[in-house]
Amino acid sequence: MALARELEAFCDRLGYRFSDDDLLRRALTHSSLSSPTRPDNQRLEFLGDRVLGLVMAETLLAQDEGAREGQLAPRFNALVRKETCADVAREIDLGEVLRLGKSEMATGGRRKQALLGDAMEAVIAAVYLDGGFAAARALVLRLWGDRVRAVEEDARDAKTALQEWAQARGQVPPAYVEVGRTGPDHAPVFTVEARMADGTAARAEAKVKRQAEQAAARMLLRRLGAE
Numbered sequence: 001m002a003l004a005r006e007l008e009a010f011c012d013r014l015g016y017r018f019s020d021d022d023l024l025r026r027a028l029t030h031s032s033l034s035s036p037t038r039p040d041n042q043r044l045e046f047l048g049d050r051v052l053g054l055v056m057a058e059t060l061l062a063q064d065e066g067a068r069e070g071q072l073a074p075r076f077n078a079l080v081r082k083e084t085c086a087d088v089a090r091e092i093d094l095g096e097v098l099r100l101g102k103s104e105m106a107t108g109g110r111r112k113q114a115l116l117g118d119a120m121e122a123v124i125a126a127v128y129l130d131g132g133f134a135a136a137r138a139l140v141l142r143l144w145g146d147r148v149r150a151v152e153e154d155a156r157d158a159k160t161a162l163q164e165w166a167q168a169r170g171q172v173p174p175a176y177v178e179v180g181r182t183g184p185d186h187a188p189v190f191t192v193e194a195r196m197a198d199g200t201a202a203r204a205e206a207k208v209k210r211q212a213e214q215a216a217a218r219m220l221l222r223r224l225g226a227e
Contacts, residue, residue: 027122032101041122048125082117158217
């Protein structure tokens, strides 16, 4: 069965052509649309999570040969967390080709972080089964791109440090507010403001919302003299 035009366009964005198109269709099928003749992507998601983890573990070891396990673990977690997978999915408009049941369609399933993250992992597994580990590794490193290079900064959890600073002084935790978003849907730039209850605030922007939050938290820590 030939791929539909929207799936052809998705493969262009993905940068990979499948020998077995059914693997792609399965990776994009949510459980809300599954049937005995139409399997969903949950088993592929399970596999893709492990493939992604191996790629990132291997890459981090090669990137910093002197790093200890305690340094590598937070970097690894930053790269494989569901939020990061969902951010990558948004950049390639994966939500536009998700196959969803009516209930998920009605509740905005194409934009849900959990669904996008799961489907991204399933697509990684589909590439792995179709083209092998080398193809999956190349795909992951291409799509994760700058995230891998900038992961050490992203892994420094400034948000946790800021929350602990506030709690130690009997203050409520800071709030993180998205105050701006520019650029196209597939490559947005987020502006986030970290705010304390007394009005002290700091802003930062990044291509990934979590990174913008972390950067705003770091800036606010400096402003409070807490870093």
